[in-house]
Amino acid sequence: MDLSQIYTEVITEHNRSTHNRRSLPEVTHKEHGHNPSCGDDITLELDIKEDKIIDAAFTGTGCAISQASTSMMIDLIKGLSVTAAKEKTEAFLGMIKGQKTEAELEDVLEDAVILANIKNMPARVKCAVLAWHTLDEVLKKQLGQ
Amino acid sequence: MCENSEIRKLFPAIAENNGIIYFDNAASTQKPEIVLQKVAEYNRSGHANIHRGAYHWSVEATATYEMTRRKTAEFINAESPEQIVFTRGTTESINLIASSYGRSQIKEGDRIVVSLLEHHSNFVPWQQLALEKKAYLDFLNIDPAGNLIESEWDRVITPGVKLVAITMMSNVLGITTPIDKIIEKAHAVGAVVVVDAAQAIQHQKIDVRALDADFLAFSAHKCFGLTGTGVLYGKKELLESMPPYQFGGDMIEYVTKEKTTFAPLPEKFEAGTANIDGVIALSAAIDFIEEIGWGKIREIEQDLTGYAIQKMKMTDHVIIYGNPASMYEKGPVISFNIEGVHPHDVSSILDNVGIAVRSGHHCAQPLMKELAIQSAVRASFSIYNTKAEIDYFAEKLKEVRRWLGYGS
Ligand SMILES: Cc1ncc(COP(=O)(O)O)c(C=O)c1O
Ligand SMILES: [Zn+2]
Numbered sequence: 232m233d234l235s236q237i238y239t240e241v242i243t244e245h246n247r248s249t250h251n252r253r254s255l256p257e258v259t260h261k262e263h264g265h266n267p268s269c270g271d272d273i274t275l276e277l278d279i280k281e282d283k284i285i286d287a288a289f290t291g292t293g294c295a296i297s298q299a300s301t302s303m304m305i306d307l308i309k310g311l312s313v314t315a316a317k318e319k320t321e322a323f324l325g326m327i328k329g330q331k332t333e334a335e336l337e338d339v340l341e342d343a344v345i346l347a348n349i350k351n352m353p354a355r356v357k358c359a360v361l362a363w364h365t366l367d368e369v370l371k372k373q374l375g376q
Numbered sequence: 377m378c379e380n381s382e383i384r385k386l387f388p389a390i391a392e393n394n395g396i397i398y399f400d401n402a403a404s405t406q407k408p409e410i411v412l413q414k415v416a417e418y419n420r421s422g423h424a425n426i427h428r429g430a431y432h433w434s435v436e437a438t439a440t441y442e443m444t445r446r447k448t449a450e451f452i453n454a455e456s457p458e459q460i461v462f463t464r465g466t467t468e469s470i471n472l473i474a475s476s477y478g479r480s481q482i483k484e485g486d487r488i489v490v491s492l493l494e495h496h497s498n499f500v501p502w503q504q505l506a507l508e509k510k511a512y513l514d515f516l517n518i519d520p521a522g523n524l525i526e527s528e529w530d531r532v533i534t535p536g537v538k539l540v541a542i543t544m545m546s547n548v549l550g551i552t553t554p555i556d557k558i559i560e561k562a563h564a565v566g567a568v569v570v571v572d573a574a575q576a577i578q579h580q581k582i583d584v585r586a587l588d589a590d591f592l593a594f595s596a597h598k599c600f601g602l603t604g605t606g607v608l609y610g611k612k613e614l615l616e617s618m619p620p621y622q623f624g625g626d627m628i629e630y631v632t633k634e635k636t637t638f639a640p641l642p643e644k645f646e647a648g649t650a651n652i653d654g655v656i657a658l659s660a661a662i663d664f665i666e667e668i669g670w671g672k673i674r675e676i677e678q679d680l681t682g683y684a685i686q687k688m689k690m691t692d693h694v695i696i697y698g699n700p701a702s703m704y705e706k707g708p709v710i711s712f713n714i715e716g717v718h719p720h721d722v723s724s725i726l727d728n729v730g731i732a733v734r735s736g737h738h739c740a741q742p743l744m745k746e747l748a749i750q751s752a753v754r755a756s757f758s759i760y761n762t763k764a765e766i767d768y769f770a771e772k773l774k775e776v777r778r779w780l781g782y783g784s
Contacts, residue, residue, distance in 0.1 A: 234724070238779045243781030269736055271720075296720075
C-alpha cells in the first residue's frame with residue numbers, strides 16, 4: 232500500500248489547521264474519546280439546539296490520522312440535524328469497514344473519503360474512527376437510542 | 377559484508393526476510409534455527425505429558441523438562457533447581473509473588489517500594505496489593521535523564537519497607553539500574569527484593585547469588601525462546617514458606633474429600649499441564665546464548681547502540697530519552713520522538729519502508745508521565761542487527777517529517 236494515499240496534503244492540512252481545535256463558548260454536549268494503545272485523546276464539544284448542531288470543536292492530542300479525522304468530521308457535521316449527522320457517522324464507519332466504496336460516498340463524506348484507505352492499515356483503523364465513535368455516543372443519546 | 381553475518385544466518389526470520397529491519401527486540405526476539413529445531417524434534421519424536429506416565433515418552437519428556445530446570449538454575453547461578461519455577465512469563469512470575477508472598481506477608485501499614493522505571497507488570501501488581509492490604513506504595517524517583525536518584529534512597533528505603541520491586545533494565549530507556557546497591561539497601565532494612573530481569577536477560581550474565589536477589593523473573597521470548605514461557609527464581613526459604621498460587625493437577629501430594637496436601641518445590645507452583653514446548657525451547661535458547669557468549673553479545677550490542685545514538689543525535693528534530701552517565705549503563709534500547717510528529721505516525725511511516733519499531737507508552741505510563749511525554753518511538757537492537765540497518769534507519773528518520781508536510 233502506498234502510504235502517500237493516506238498522508239496526503241489534506242491530512243497534513245487538517246492536522247495543522249487550527250480552526251476546529253478550540254473550545255466553544257456554548258457547550259451543550261461534551262464527550263471524551265480515547266485510544267489507550269496509541270494515546271489518541273480527544274474531547275468533542277457540541278452546541279446542539281433544537282436538534283441542530285449549531286457548532287462543534289475539539290481539543291486533544293494524538294496522531295495525525297486521529298486529529299485529521301476529527302477535524303474533517305467537524306467540518307462535515309456543522310450545521311446538520313442530529314439525524315443527518317448520524318447518517319454521516321454510519322456512512323463513515325461503513326466505509327472503514329469496507330461495506331461502501333469511496334465512489335458511493337464521495338458526496339456524503341467529501342474530503343473524508345481519503346481515509347477509506349485506512350482499512351489497509353489495520354493498526355491505524357482505531358485512529359480514524361475515534362472521533363466518529365465519540366460523536367456517535369452523543370448522537371445515540373440525543374436520538375434516544 | 378556485515379560484522380555479524382554469521383549470527384544472522386542462525387535466525388531464519390532474519391536470514392530469509394531481507395527487506396524487514398526488525399528493531400523491536402525489547403518486545404520480543406526472533407528465534408534461532410536451533411530453538412525451532414529442538415521444539416520440532418521433540419514433537420516429532422513423540423510428545424507426552426510430563427510427571428505422569430510411566431512409559432518411555434513421558435519419562436523422556438520429564439527428563440528434558442527437569443534438565444532444563446537444572447540448566448536454567450545454572451544459567452542464573454541459583455543454588456538448586458527447585459528454586460526455578462516455570463511460569464507463563466515475567467508477568468505471571470511477578471503476579472505469583474504478589475499473590476502468594478505478597479498476600480500472605482504484607483500487612484496494613486507496611487510499605488512497598490517500586491521504581492518509576494517499571495513496566496506495568498512490575499508496578500500494577502504492587503499497587504493493587506497495596507490497595508488491597510492498605511499498605512503504602514512509595515517510589516524510587518528518576519531524574520530528567522532517566523537515572524534513579526540515589527540520594528533519595530536513604531529517605532525512601534527505611535525500616536517498615538517490606539518489599540522493593542525493581543527492574544534491572546528499563547524497557548523504555550534501556551538504562552540499567554544499580555541493582556546490587558538497591559538490594560543491599562533493601563536488605564539492610566529487612567525488605568525482600570523482587571527483580572524484574574525481563575529486559576536484562578538477553579544482554580548480560582545474571583548471577584542471583586552474587587546479587588543476593590530474593591526473587592527474580594524473566595520471559596523466554598525476550599532471550600530467543602518462545603512466548604508463553606517464563607521463569608521465577610526465589611530463595612528457597614521464601615518459596616517454601618509461600619502458599620500455592622494456583623490449584624490443580626501436578627501441584628498436589630494427596631487429595632481427599634476433605635483436604636489436600638501440596639507437592640514440594642517447585643511443583644507446588646506449577647499447577648496444570650506445563651508448557652513443555654516452551655521449556656524445551658528455553659533449554660535450546662540458553663545453549664545458544666552460551667555458545668555465542670556474553671562477551672560477544674555485549675560487544676555487538678554496545679557497538680550498535682553507540683552507533684545508533686551517534687547517528688540519531690546528528691539528525692535534526694530527534695529527541696532521545698534516557699541518558700545514563702556512561703554508555704556502559706545503556707542497553708540496546710533507544711526511545712525517541714521526532715518533533716512535530718506523533719510516535720504512532722513515525723512507526724507507520726517507518727513500517728512503510730520496512731523498519732519495525734514500536735510506538736506508544738511501552739507499558740510504562742508512570743515513566744512516561746515522569747518524562748512528561750505521552751508516548752515515544754522505540755528502536756531496540758539484538759545481536760543480528762547491523763550498522764547497515766542503522767544507517768538505513770537514520771536515513772529514513774530524516775524523511776519522516778516530510779510526510780507530515782514539514783519542509784525538513
Ligand atoms: C521490563 C519488563 N518487565 C516485564 C515485561 C513483561 O513481560 P511478559 O509480557 O513476557 O510477561 C516486559 C515485557 O515487555 C518488560 O520489558
Ligand atoms: Zn492514533
